[in-house]
Amino acid sequence: MLEGINPASQLIPVERIEGITTIMASAGGGLISGQAVALGLWGDRIEDMVIKSPVAPVGQINEGAKGTGGGSRAGVMAREYNPKLVIEGAVEGWQVADQPATARVPYEGLL
Secondary structure, three states: OHHHOOOOOOHHHHHHHOOOOEEEEOOOOOOEEEEEEEEEOOOOOHHHHEEEEEEEEEEOOOHHHOOOOOOOOOHHHHHHHOOOEEEOOOOOHHHOOOHHHHOOOOEEEEO
């Protein structure tokens, strides 16, 4: 994941001005996408920005991963890896936040 980070990106100073100081960057695509990394938005080198690498494995439970899961988007991941769930990018995720607990899925929260 670190190879894809550009510490000279012009977006980083904009994010700092807006008050964002720490991010979690992760790969996308596929049932198992890779590993996430925690970065601080300071320093001129990637080595200065890394807070923790890796932070967590990253997987996709979406329509694109449905085929890999044997017809179920979450099927293979839940059976094989028993993950702790963090919901990311769910604009209205608060509306379903109670469902993992009801289904007895280990759940860490919303991002």
